[in-house]
Amino acid sequence: MDSSTDKGSGTPKPSRSLDLGFLGPLAVAGGLIALRFIFPDKLSFFTEVCIYTLYVMGNNVLMGYLGYASFGQPFYLSAGAYSAAFFFSYIGSNPLLAILMSLLVGLVLSGIFGPIFMRLKGNYFTLVNAALCAIGIFTVEKLLIGITNGNDGLWFRAKIAKLPILDIRLTQNLFLFVVILLTIVLFLYRWMDKSALGAVFRATKINSRKMRFLGFNPYGIRIIGFTIATTLSTLAGSLYAINFGFVNPNLGENSRAVEVLIATLLGGVGTVYGPLFGAFGFLGIKDIVSRFMSRWEFVVGIITILVLFFFSKGIWGFFNLSGTNVKNRIKSLFKAQSTGKEN
Amino acid sequence: MNRWFEAFIYGLSSSGILFMVSLALSIGYGLMRVVNMEAMLYYSFGAYITYTVVSLTGNFFLGALAATLTGALLGLLVETQLLRRIYHRAMMFTMVVTYGVFLIGVGIIQFIWGLNPKPVQAPIDGMLNFLGVSIPIYRVIIIFIAFAAFIVIQLLINKTIIGKALRAGIENKDNVVALGINIKKIFTITFVVASAFAGLGGALNAPIIMVGPYMGFDMLLLSFITVILGGLGSIKGTAVSALILGQVISIGGMIWSPLATVAPFGVMIIVILIKPTGLFGVKGKAFGFDD
Numbered sequence: 001m002d003s004s005t006d007k008g009s010g011t012p013k014p015s016r017s018l019d020l021g022f023l024g025p026l027a028v029a030g031g032l033i034a035l036r037f038i039f040p041d042k043l044s045f046f047t048e049v050c051i052y053t054l055y056v057m058g059n060n061v062l063m064g065y066l067g068y069a070s071f072g073q074p075f076y077l078s079a080g081a082y083s084a085a086f087f088f089s090y091i092g093s094n095p096l097l098a099i100l101m102s103l104l105v106g107l108v109l110s111g112i113f114g115p116i117f118m119r120l121k122g123n124y125f126t127l128v129n130a131a132l133c134a135i136g137i138f139t140v141e142k143l144l145i146g147i148t149n150g151n152d153g154l155w156f157r158a159k160i161a162k163l164p165i166l167d168i169r170l171t172q173n174l175f176l177f178v179v180i181l182l183t184i185v186l187f188l189y190r191w192m193d194k195s196a197l198g199a200v201f202r203a204t205k206i207n208s209r210k211m212r213f214l215g216f217n218p219y220g221i222r223i224i225g226f227t228i229a230t231t232l233s234t235l236a237g238s239l240y241a242i243n244f245g246f247v248n249p250n251l252g253e254n255s256r257a258v259e260v261l262i263a264t265l266l267g268g269v270g271t272v273y274g275p276l277f278g279a280f281g282f283l284g285i286k287d288i289v290s291r292f293m294s295r296w297e298f299v300v301g302i303i304t305i306l307v308l309f310f311f312s313k314g315i316w317g318f319f320n321l322s323g324t325n326v327k328n329r330i331k332s333l334f335k336a337q338s339t340g341k342e343n
Numbered sequence: 344m345n346r347w348f349e350a351f352i353y354g355l356s357s358s359g360i361l362f363m364v365s366l367a368l369s370i371g372y373g374l375m376r377v378v379n380m381e382a383m384l385y386y387s388f389g390a391y392i393t394y395t396v397v398s399l400t401g402n403f404f405l406g407a408l409a410a411t412l413t414g415a416l417l418g419l420l421v422e423t424q425l426l427r428r429i430y431h432r433a434m435m436f437t438m439v440v441t442y443g444v445f446l447i448g449v450g451i452i453q454f455i456w457g458l459n460p461k462p463v464q465a466p467i468d469g470m471l472n473f474l475g476v477s478i479p480i481y482r483v484i485i486i487f488i489a490f491a492a493f494i495v496i497q498l499l500i501n502k503t504i505i506g507k508a509l510r511a512g513i514e515n516k517d518n519v520v521a522l523g524i525n526i527k528k529i530f531t532i533t534f535v536v537a538s539a540f541a542g543l544g545g546a547l548n549a550p551i552i553m554v555g556p557y558m559g560f561d562m563l564l565l566s567f568i569t570v571i572l573g574g575l576g577s578i579k580g581t582a583v584s585a586l587i588l589g590q591v592i593s594i595g596g597m598i599w600s601p602l603a604t605v606a607p608f609g610v611m612i613i614v615i616l617i618k619p620t621g622l623f624g625v626k627g628k629a630f631g632f633d634d
Contacts, residue, residue: 069435116616123378123434127567128615131608134564138605255560258442265439295458295556298450304443308436 025186028276029179036175043171044243045287049279050178051239056267056275057189058232059260064270065201066225068122071257072129075136076230078252079105080237082140085154085247086147093161095168099238106234110227118222133254141249150249157245168242178239185232186272192228193272201225202270255297262300265307268314277315345476350597351590356482358589359489360551363544365566365581366496367418367537373576374513375530377430380441381421383559383566384448385414385538389545390554391452394461397549403466407546414542415535422534427527445559452556460553485547492540493582499536500578505529513576568611574624583622 036046055077062068080102087098113132117125140148148154160169168174192198200221204211208218241247259282267278282303289299307314313321364386371379389410396406425444429437467484470477500506512519512526519526545558552558569588573580588607596603614621 063435067435069438120615120619123438124571124615124619126435126438127564127571128612130564131568131611131615134608135605135612138601138608142601254564255557258439258446261439262443295453296450297446298453301443301446301448301450304439304446308440308443 022187022190024190024273025183028186028273029183032179032182033176036172043175045283047171047175047178047243049276049283050175050182051236051243052263052279052283053182053276054185054232054239055236056260056263056279057185058229058236059264060267060269060271060275061201061225061229061232063261063264064274065198065205066222067205068125068222069261070129071126071254071261072131072133072136073233073260074252074254074256075129075133076106076109076233077237077240078136078140078247078249079109080234081241081247081251082148082154082237083234084238084241085156088156088159088241089154090147093159095160095163095242098242099235102234102238103231106231107227109234110223110230114223114226114230118219118226130254130257133252133257137249137252137254140252148249153246153248153250155246156241160242160245174243178243181235181239185235186276190272197224258304259300262304262307265312266303266314268316268318268320271314271316271320274314274316277319281315345474346597347594348474349476349478350593352476352478352482352486354589354591354593355586356485356551356589357592358585358587359485360544360548361565361569361588362489362582362585363492363540363547364562365569365585366492366578367534367541368566369570369573369575369578369581370533370537371426372570373574373581374509374533375426375430376513377426378434378438378441379421379426380438380563381425381444381448382538382541383563384421384445385417385541386545386548386562387448387452387556387559388417389414389542390463390549390558391456391461391545392542393546393549394456394463394554397463403464403550406463406549407543410546411539411543414545415539417542418535418538419531421538422531426534445563449556449559456556458556460555462553463549465550481550488543488547492543493578496536496540496578499533505532509533564611565607568607568614570621571619572610572614572621574621577621577623580621580623 032046032050036043039046055073058076059070059073062070083102083105084098087101091101092098117128120128141150157169162169163177166173166177168177200211200216204216204218204221211218211221237251240251263278263282264275265278266281267276268274285299285303286296289296293299311318364383367382367385368379371377371382392413393403393406393410396409397403400406421444425440429440432440465479465481467480469480471480471483498506500509508519508524508526508529512524512529516526548558565588569584570581572587573582573584588610591606591610592603595606
């Protein structure tokens with residue numbers, strides 16, 4: 001931690017420069033709602049961006065705070081989506097309960113896999129998640145075909161009930177609902193980032209042995225991080241299910257695992273608002289590219305390489321850096337003026 | 344009984360393909376400590392080059408030769424242009440970078456050959472009658488070629504000066520360089536040989552499966568399982584685990600057909616969680632568990 005601040009020798013830490021405090025999440029919500037009215041025909045795109053942001057935020061906990069890359073995030077996403085789908089198809093119709101159920105599933109999954117997986121080192125964690133993802137696909141596609149309808153997917157749009165205040169069956173209301181959820185999560189996420197928990201996460205990523213020496217339990221800390229990541233992914237999954245009104249095994253495809261990693265990298269790893277920009281950038285590029293070609297692995301690959309080698313701070317990091325530069329320049333300008341006066 | 348024996352032979356030929364394709368990964372991941380996810384490109388490109396050459400000339404052996412050369416060329420390109428830049432980087436970084444390269448390769452395949460799977464005619468159609476079971480001769484040939492590949496790579500790593508320098512270089516790079524050995528060149532040579540085998544594996548697998556742009560994805564996790572089950576850094580381990588996995592796929596698929604696709608992943612999870620060093624991995628060198 002110290003070395004990173006020392007390098008800049010006097011420059012403030014980038015993550016604090018553009019932080020608006022508690023106004024930040026509200027500003028995000030306001031910005032999203034403003035965008036929705038500026039581009040009214042892009043409503044579904046903005047809804048998807050909000051949902052995807054939650055998913056990327058989950059992955060960001062693993063990648064940015066704990067330093068783990070998982071190639072199996074689609075598994076947790078589709079677990080959330082399928083738990084919501086099962087709820088609508090077989091149990092009830094209240095969307096809030098469906099979301100609650102997917103959160104519970106997320107907690108159960110992290111209770112099962114967290115203690116097992118967080119003992120592993122990074123590369124094995126990546127692979128074991130990839131294997132889990134493959135098994136998950138197989139489970140919904142073949143093993144549970146009786147209740148998941150296999151590749152045809154589950155359709156339940158008609159079964160979603162009206163909420164008392166907000167009828168989220170309408171797309172504009174769903175957008176509002178998702179923005180509210182995202183704002184709440186952003187508040188919590190920001191709190192996590194600023195609290196001791198965030199500091200402990202980052203410290204464990206950098207040197208877990210020293211953390212143990214200081215009396216912390218890195219294993220337990222990682223399990224907490226994994227739980228946050230998994231529940232955020234399942235939450236995003238349940239919102240996906242409500243948004244589309246159907247789920248199929250495509251959502252959990254192994255080959256899509258890298259998309260969320262790239263969105264995280266694109267936005268800026270280990271930052272609070274990075275995931276939002278990552279989701280925006282990634283889905284925006286996807287939206288544009290998919291007009292020209294149906295399968296877009298090539299573009300994803302190019303973005304990966306470019307981001308990793310030349311843009312490693314991501315969009316948010318870039319903003320922050322230029323923001324701090326401008327700030328510092330203004331500051332130094334004032335300083336020069338004041339010193340000039342003194343002279 | 345005959346059915347089981349047939350499944351056994353089919354499993355052996357799958358093991359052969361699996362071994363040849365996993366070699367590049369085994370050498371990269373196990374010996375050079377870089378996770379080269381793009382290794383499956385050599386396999387897919389090999390298969391596609393075989394398809395092109397076979398459909399142009401009708402000669403499968405020419406196709407296999409072209410595939411081997413393509414694999415070697417790609418390996419040379421990737422090692423000298425990409426991997427050298429990332430050997431020292433964190434494992435997570437190299438994984439994502441090489442996966443990105445893999446995706447670019449898949450995209451290139453889609454541009455050149457399109458999305459539809461292509462069939463390749465097997466060079467030999469004959470059947471071999473053995474113990475009352477008829478087995479395609481082609482499968483037997485694959486088994487022999489894979490065995491030959493195993494011998495060649497074992498000799499290369501254990502008996503030649505290149506292999507000795509390679510193993511020494513993995514232990515202590517600086518000392519080897521101080522002896523006046525160009526360790527970069529040796530890494531490249533080993534890598535190119537392994538990629539050539541991956542290209543050949545793609546060529547040999549082309550008549551068995553349909554050649555499609557996503558064949559690499561299917562093989563990627565399988566070869567990771569092979570390398571981890573065998574133990575990082577052990578070519579012998581890779582060979583043994585390829586033998587095991589071939590049978591898991593073939594005989595497991597015979598017991599219950601979905602097992603063929605999912606059993607390897609089960610094996611992977613069990614191995615990573617219970618014995619992350621694999622069958623032949625060295626305990627001190629294994630990097631599965633956190634300290």
